[in-house]
Amino acid sequence: MPNPSIKDEDTYEALRDKGMSKEKAARISNAQANEDMHPSQKGGKAAPYEEWTKDDLYERAQEIGIDGRSSMDKAELIAALRSH
Incomplete structure (x- = not known):
């Protein structure tokens, strides 16, 4: 179906x-x-993740429901956001 x-x-x-x-x-x-x-x-005009603060990356990861985000450093948050 x-x-x-x-x-x-x-x-x-x-x-x-x-x-x-x-x-x-x-x-x-x-x-x-x-x-x-x-x-x-090409998508929006947002700055690349490398220019975001860790708090902003964490907030975005929280919005889309990435598990384990609280123990991630900035590079890991970026990788998780890009692979989502």
């Missing part, structure tokens, strides 16, 4: 076959299916 929250099942399945998480594959496939979004274009 198709998932109604997935707008482009073929793209979703191809991304899952490449090893992407369900969440990431859904985000990308839905963005590509939306004519108003351009997922291949």
Whole structure:
């Protein structure tokens, strides 16, 4: 049974076959299916994570639910955020 929250099942399945998480594959496939979004274009204008404070990195990790963030140093927080 198709998932109604997935707008482009073929793209979703191809991304899952490449090893992407369900969440990431859904985000990308839905963005590509939306004519108003351009997922291949460069994103926002936020500063690179290396320029963020550790507190800001921790707060972002908390927002997206990264486990073990309280024991991470700045480099580990950056790596975890980038791999999420």
